[in-house]
Amino acid sequence: MKTERLFVGDIMQCVEYCDEKTYRTKREEVRRITKIFQTVKENAILVKTKKGYYVNVEDINVSKISLPTLDNMINLLKGTEATYEGEFFVDEQTLEPYNKIYPETPEDIPLFKLKTLVKK
Numbered sequence: 001m002k003t004e005r006l007f008v009g010d011i012m013q014c015v016e017y018c019d020e021k022t023y024r025t026k027r028e029e030v031r032r033i034t035k036i037f038q039t040v041k042e043n044a045i046l047v048k049t050k051k052g053y054y055v056n057v058e059d060i061n062v063s064k065i066s067l068p069t070l071d072n073m074i075n076l077l078k079g080t081e082a083t084y085e086g087e088f089f090v091d092e093q094t095l096e097p098y099n100k101i102y103p104e105t106p107e108d109i110p111l112f113k114l115k116t117l118v119k120k
Contacts, residue, residue: 003097003109004099006046006047006048006097006114007046007048007054008043008044008045008095008096008098008101009044009092010090010094011078011088012037012039012088012089013037013086013089014035014036014037014089015038015086017033017034017084017085018033018034019031020032020034037091044057045117046095053078054078055076055077056078057111057115
């Protein structure tokens, strides 16, 4: 796996999502959305998919999943914004390229080796 696809960031969960209409004019409806989050995992190692989602390396079963199929694994994908209560997402403000934090990492690292580094 190319390290350019790896990031370190926090995984959050939306614990409250409130969408309420505040007022309506002839042309538009103004809504107020209140979101409350909690941190689920700090400094998670994440793989960025081709479609722009993130997958926690710990959630990948190396023996069953190949990298091209990550984009299709809906239950593993995490976006960067919560759209409903209970949703997991990646806090975009905490994202850092993996090779910036760990510059000694080779440019290409096998996924199974990455998973063993995560367990340490």
